[in-house]
Amino acid sequence: MAMPPNSVVPTTEHTTMEVPVKPHHDAHSPSFLRLGLYPITLKFEDVVYKVKVEGKGTCCGGEVSMKEKTILNGVTGKVSPGELLAMLGPSGSGKTTLLTALGGRLKGKLPGKITYNSRPFCGSMKRRTGFVTQDDVLYAHLTVTETLLFTAMLRLPNSISQDEKLEHVERVITELGLTRCKNSMIGGPLFRGISGGEKKRVSIGQEMLINPSLLLLDEPTSGLDSTTAQRILTTIKRLASGGRTVVTTIHQPSSRLYHMFDKLVLLSEGSPIYYGPASTALEYFSSFGYGTSITVNPADLLLDLANGIAPDVMQEHEQAETTEKDQKLVRQKLLTAYETNISTRLKADLCGLDVSNHINQAKEVATRNHVNSEQWCTSWCHQFHVLLLRGVRERRFESFNRLRIFQVISVAILGGLLWWHTPTSHIEDRVAMIFFFSVFWGFYPLYNAVFTFPQERRMLIKERSSGMYRLSSYFLARTIGDLPLELALPTAFTFILYWMGGLKADPATFVLSLLVVLYNVLVAQSLGLAIGAILMDVKQATTLASVTTLVFLIAGGYYVQQIPPFIVWLKYLSYSYYCYKLLLGVQYNENDLYECSKGVYCHVVDFPAVKSVGLTNLTVDLLILAMMLVGYRLVAYMALQKVR
Structure with a gap:
């Protein structure tokens, strides 16, 4: 599919993000925090994931046929230190599956290639990766301070003293704005504890304790009001600006949240239809007829497209539902545009990417931090x-x-x-x-x-x-x-x-x-x-x-x-x-x-x-x-x- 002369093709790199920024810690921080982060450049190329599901079997024979369902279909992208990548798409589009794969937690056959500084996932990479799940899995009867302190005692190495761990916990509590509720119990179904936004910040705090270089978050704003969601994402954005590589899935962000993203991956039924800067996504789709003349939340327009609904249809027939055939045609057009205008150039950029500078810097930081190559950091x-x-x-x-x-x-x-x-x-x-x-x-x-x-x-x-x-x-x-x-x-x-x-x-x-x-x-x-x-x-x-x-x-x-x-x-x-x-x-x-x-x-x-x-x-x-x-x-x- 040829692009119009005035089309906008999203670039795959941010020129301002080539050199990761080291986090700022004062002289009172524990020694392992005062050192630079281990910068991680995350690349994923042609990631495919399929699962077997039961099909319709025979009535009398009792046989059940198994068929493969494609969850991810050739997703490609790259995130550098200091960048915030958002994965957007409707429910069931494969966002969480992709995030799980990037975190090294997806079991089974996974065609494609996922590398961290051009290396595969390993035990030492796991200790540098923070993964915040969508549901806040916390012990109800522990206080905020107890929750974070026990996590610090388990995830930080024995070389760090107990006083340093406690000091680090206090700093994380202050950084995430949890001081007011630090002595309150988390709470559960049978008794009230801290709020939903505070629970989410505690979950993020558990991962921040290890000073992760790669931070993955699964729908961190799910179930939160607009103001609380903005506070959470502002915190995440600040963590990314400190030199971390941050990837998050998000279901339906407000326009304020959308403009915080550096890069965007838009998925439709497991297939990518956009990858590039979030700021140029609307221009890209407008370049081949999927723009809108009214002011809308960019995320709403993108989700409509991912569902196969063209914006002009939504304007002219707000109450009418598009047919399944129309949705397939829109999706096919978007997939063709992606293959023609983004996929080829993106793969060429990834193949020619020189990450030697990041690897050398990572080796220097690892040497200073005395990175432990053992599987467990505590006895x-x-x-x-x-x-x-x-x-x-x-x-x-x-x-x-x-x-x-x-x-x-x-x-x-x-x-x-x-x-x-x-x-x-x-x-x-x-x-x-x-x-x-x-x-x-x-x-x-x-x-x-x-x-x-x-x-x-x-x-x-x-x-x-x-x-x-x-x-x-x-x-x-x-x-x-x-x-x-x-x-x-x-x-x-x-x-x-x-x-x-x-x-x-x-x-x-x-x-x-x-x-x-x-x-x-x-x-x-x-x-x-x-x-x-x-x-x-x-x-x-x-x-x-x-x-x-x-x-x-x-x-x-x-x-x-x-x-x-x-x-x-x-x-x-x-x-x-x-x-x-x-x-x-x-x-x-x-x-x-x-x-x-x-x-x-x-x-x-x-x-x-x-x-x-x-x-x-x-x-x-x-x-x-x-x-x-x-x-x-x-x-x-x-x-x-x-x-x-």
Whole structure:
């Protein structure tokens, strides 16, 4: 398609942005911040991404055909240090997919070429890249300062002192205008915290802590009012002017926001229809008949074009909808114009681009900064310590809330009143009370643990994608951090019900019974963690947990004492069965007697509910529970490794 003589072809470079600007830090900044940024020139050439989706299958054969859907189709561009590139397009045009690919987070086959100073993405580049997701994934019960401080402790190297990290956090809080709310909790669905704009600035602040050279933001103004959105983008623009390479997706910016962009990529159904300076985009489209005589927000006009709607149609027929055929014709014309006027020249510029100056400068800065080439910038022990401290701080309100305490204590007191000082002759009631111990503390911790990983899935993906910590340090900190909180309530429960119920009044027996109950809690919690980690969906996990606990309840050795041989294996899978047997073994031995009728004494071991499980081989039962404890947690850990 030939261009008119007076057409405007967008240039691919800003002459004023050739030399990156170093950020300004005063003498009181931490040493690693006073040094220059590692300048990154980001190039992406012919990026293509396809996914397989289910097509329409046959009605009777049950076969489902798979077809490929193109999400990105040959997107090309370049961003230099000091520039702000905006990716604009309607919903589903591939903006977030492209941003994810540029951040090195897109899994699967990715034809095309993405380079950072002419090099592929690597672990050291990940530590220099800040990625702000569209949704603000933050811990609700941490304050703004705590959120940023824990992030700094995990993402900044051990060579930086704790005082320097705290000082850096304070500087970021001041820089982002969060001083007023720095001691306020983030907030969540159940209680109000800071505002949406403040949450977005906290998310940006988490990435700014590492002083990133490349900053990627996914729709940072989504859901914010015009004034707050301008404040956010003004902050982003200031970060770019400090020498950073900044790329952001944006859905429908106001005209004030649009004029802050240096470069623009306009996508239509995954294909680029414009790349170049944002200031010349309207002139470019006007040069082949897609201009408008009225004053409009440039972003609105560009989005109409990306949707295949010509501006003259919108003016003449505001209420009429364009046909799908008309939209395809407009898109085809725009794609042809892009290939003719932008694509060829852009690829030629990228091929002939000499980035040696940027590479040399990057090497100098890296040398001064002593850039760590290792995969992790902090040790395993440091990560474990910080994650443990953060986990306890975050869940202190959740674990010891009044409702949970009331729930457990009220059940213990009610059970103690129902089994009040049960005589030794009432063997049925005493055995039922022992089984209740194994059932309640086999199911209650399981249902609590099922929610653990599904609720933290988004946080785990976000932080692991940023290379903040090892999965093993997170898993161990998460499970150990829960122990004091999860074991306190069963301890109180056992203290109350054991003595009110009139079980064997011997301190050693009580301590052993308590240890068995706590052991059972850990095994039940392990199974809950495994179910949650495998399914990563709260509804599915609770459904599976319900079925599992009901099976374990029935096969626990108390309700059904003569299980048919073909299904007897079920009881050996039930940890409630082993806990029940161990509690009986602690309370009784094979020589104990009870008054089975007036003046007649019988062996406890012959009572049907005891005989069905027996009082022997208790050491084997302990080992089986230990295998369950370790096995379930290993399954949970391996399942978390597959979370993407």
